[in-house]
Amino acid sequence: MSSYKLLTPGPLTTSRAVKEQMLVDRCTWDDDYKAITQKIRRQLLGLAHVPEHVYTTVLMQGSGTFVVEAVLNTCLGPTDKALIITNGAYGERLAQIAAYNQKNFCTYALPYNAVPEGDVVEDILKGDQAITHVVMVHCETTTGMLNPVEMVANIAKRHGKIVIIDAMSSFGGIPMHVEDLQLDFVISSANKCIQGVPGFGFVVAKKEQLLACEGNATSLSLDLVAQWKEMDKDGKWRYTSPTHVVAAFSKALDELEEEGGVQARYTRYRTNNATLRKEMEKLGFHSYIAEVVQSPIITTFLFPSSTFSFKSFYEFIKARGYVIYPGKLTNVDTFRIGNIGDIHEEDMIELVQIIADYQGGKIDA
Numbered sequence: 602m603s604s605y606k607l608l609t610p611g612p613l614t615t616s617r618a619v620k621e622q623m624l625v626d627r628c629t630w631d632d633d634y635k636a637i638t639q640k641i642r643r644q645l646l647g648l649a650h651v652p653e654h655v656y657t658t659v660l661m662q663g664s665g666t667f668v669v670e671a672v673l674n675t676c677l678g679p680t681d682k683a684l685i686i687t688n689g690a691y692g693e694r695l696a697q698i699a700a701y702n703q704k705n706f707c708t709y710a711l712p713y714n715a716v717p718e719g720d721v722v723e724d725i726l727k728g729d730q731a732i733t734h735v736v737m738v739h740c741e742t743t744t745g746m747l748n749p750v751e752m753v754a755n756i757a758k759r760h761g762k763i764v765i766i767d768a769m770s771s772f773g774g775i776p777m778h779v780e781d782l783q784l785d786f787v788i789s790s791a792n793k794c795i796q797g798v799p800g801f802g803f804v805v806a807k808k809e810q811l812l813a814c815e816g817n818a819t820s821l822s823l824d825l826v827a828q829w830k831e832m833d834k835d836g837k838w839r840y841t842s843p844t845h846v847v848a849a850f851s852k853a854l855d856e857l858e859e860e861g862g863v864q865a866r867y868t869r870y871r872t873n874n875a876t877l878r879k880e881m882e883k884l885g886f887h888s889y890i891a892e893v894v895q896s897p898i899i900t901t902f903l904f905p906s907s908t909f910s911f912k913s914f915y916e917f918i919k920a921r922g923y924v925i926y927p928g929k930l931t932n933v934d935t936f937r938i939g940n941i942g943d944i945h946e947e948d949m950i951e952l953v954q955i956i957a958d959y960q961g962g963k964i965d966a
């Protein structure tokens with residue numbers, strides 16, 4: 602099997618030390634293992650900049666979507682109504698989850714290259730008093746757009762709404778002061794910016810709001826309050842926990858700290874992203890969204906010409922040690938390059954060189 606680095610937004614390239622944690626089998630009810638879970642929960646509160654008496658964390662088995670579903674299923678009661686802001690596939694998935702779970706919701710749906718506007722959010726909230734929750738994606742991984750969490754949270758809070766943020770592809774890689782922003786629920790997963798492997802997700806939640814949701818859940822395994830109650834006793838998970846993944850994640854959190862915390866990781870990701878976009882532009886690859894709204898996580902590039910073959914481009918790059926990501930837009934031909942994970946500026950430079958070589962050998966360019 603050939604090995605390559607992942608330039609995708611998760612699963613992503615992890616360090617050897619993170620992978621090595623998975624060579625050990627651990628017992629779910631053993632004190633050592635439960636201590637790992639509790640340590641992770643404390644560290645996550647630290648990353649979110651929240652005090653332990655106001656906020657708490659819940660870890661939940663499954664991929665990121667399972668955790669988003671657990672939050673929406675548990676948070677939205679029969680008399681609640683969510684405003685879901687969408688400008689990409691992950692925002693639309695929030696609405697899809699709400700629909701599957703038969704929750705009351707409305708959407709503020711934007712094109713994939715547009716940013717939510719404060720005036721519109723304000724008008725929607727003023728015009729529909731039934732809305733109790735505002736839900737949005739932070740970094741919309743479909744395009745790489747960074748949504749204005751601060752602006753939306755400020756407006757929502759002025760109107761007394763509960764705020765739920767899908768920060769899946771940004772938490773741990775972009776500084777976020779959850780308490781200052783007064784966010785109620787922030788969702789992320791093990792295999793994104795914290796650089797663990799896939800298998801569970803987590804929620805940083807305002808304790809008071811989480812407890813107020815008791816009894817809402819219509820799914821046993823996705824009941825976030827029940828999950829929290831069990832876990833909060835001593836770190837024992839409700840139902841089988843992904844022990845290998847949890848141990849790897851714990852190592853990944855320690856490595857994040859060693860790197861210098863979220864700020865240092867953010868700086869590395871930003872450098873990766875800036876180098877990538879600058880060099881790609883020189884080769885004639887333009888980014889789909891405006892630079893001001895571009896996140897330092899992943900970039901969507903337009904096909905450089907109508908004869909461009911993503912498949913041959915992908916295979917050429919893969920054979921040289923990197924895997925990139927197809928586009929997720931329906932109306933424009935694009936591909937994506939992620940720059941998170943154990944990826945450094947040298948990788949970006951090497952990748953761009955590979956792409957230049959590809960262009961040199963083809964008439965594509």
Ligand SMILES: *Cc1c(COP(=O)(O)O)cnc(C)c1O
Pocket residue numbers: 610611664665666667691738739740741742767768769770790
């Ligand atoms: C990755 C991601 C998810 C979750 O995806 P899974 O494939 O279920 O892990 C949700 N929202 C955003 C913004 C993401 O980037």
